[in-house]
Amino acid sequence: MDEVQDLKKIILPLSVITVIDLSRVGRELDQLDEFMVQSAIRTPGTPMQLPRLSKMLDDVATANKINLLEEPHRKALLNALGYLKEHAPKLHISFAAEPSAQFINKIADYIRANISTVALLQVGLQPTIAAGCILRSPNHQFDLSLRQHLKDNRSQLAEYIHAVKDAPHPTPMQAAVAPKAVV
Numbered sequence: 001m002d003e004v005q006d007l008k009k010i011i012l013p014l015s016v017i018t019v020i021d022l023s024r025v026g027r028e029l030d031q032l033d034e035f036m037v038q039s040a041i042r043t044p045g046t047p048m049q050l051p052r053l054s055k056m057l058d059d060v061a062t063a064n065k066i067n068l069l070e071e072p073h074r075k076a077l078l079n080a081l082g083y084l085k086e087h088a089p090k091l092h093i094s095f096a097a098e099p100s101a102q103f104i105n106k107i108a109d110y111i112r113a114n115i116s117t118v119a120l121l122q123v124g125l126q127p128t129i130a131a132g133c134i135l136r137s138p139n140h141q142f143d144l145s146l147r148q149h150l151k152d153n154r155s156q157l158a159e160y161i162h163a164v165k166d167a168p169h170p171t172p173m174q175a176a177v178a179p180k181a182v183v
Contacts, residue, residue: 010080012118013059017108019090019120021056026081028057033074089119092136094126096145 016022032051039048053061053068060066060081066073091111104123111119126134129145136142150157 009064010084010118011060011063012084012112012120013056013063014105014108014112015056015059017104017121019085019122022081022085022088022120024054025057025060026078026085028054029068029074029078029081032057032068033071033078036069036071036074084118084120089116090122090138091115091119092122092124094124094129094134094136096125096127096129096131098125099123 012022016025032053035051042048057068060077061068064077066077068074068077093107104121108119108121111121129143129147131146132144132149134141134143134145
């Protein structure tokens, strides 16, 4: 099978968002494969217990309709995961504070729906951005932070500050006597 076609066919569920998640699924699948190989050479009748599968591996197998008990299916999935680890689009997003898992899931869902169905994210923290985020791909960087927005609009911000500074201000006595606006 052509690996590029496999990349187009494989489905990554939202439980597998980061490169680390993909590596964990690959390691777990490799351990399951090793267990299955060892169980084939054991003496028949020897008690054995199948290792527990993580939700991520179970989700990947279910989404791709793969039977993990069948060796060809496991090998094909291992190859596809290895290929994804090397070739899937990777995006790094930095936030000022730790985003919630629910928020990351929404971002991953949007990216997989609009950019690539197998895109992987890496989330980082960068407190200096104040608000917003910085999105980096291997080829581009998009600074969507409040800091960058203020930097880009520095002259307009300075005009507003000077306008407020130069505007007539009521004295404390005038402000206390002035009628209040009715809403």
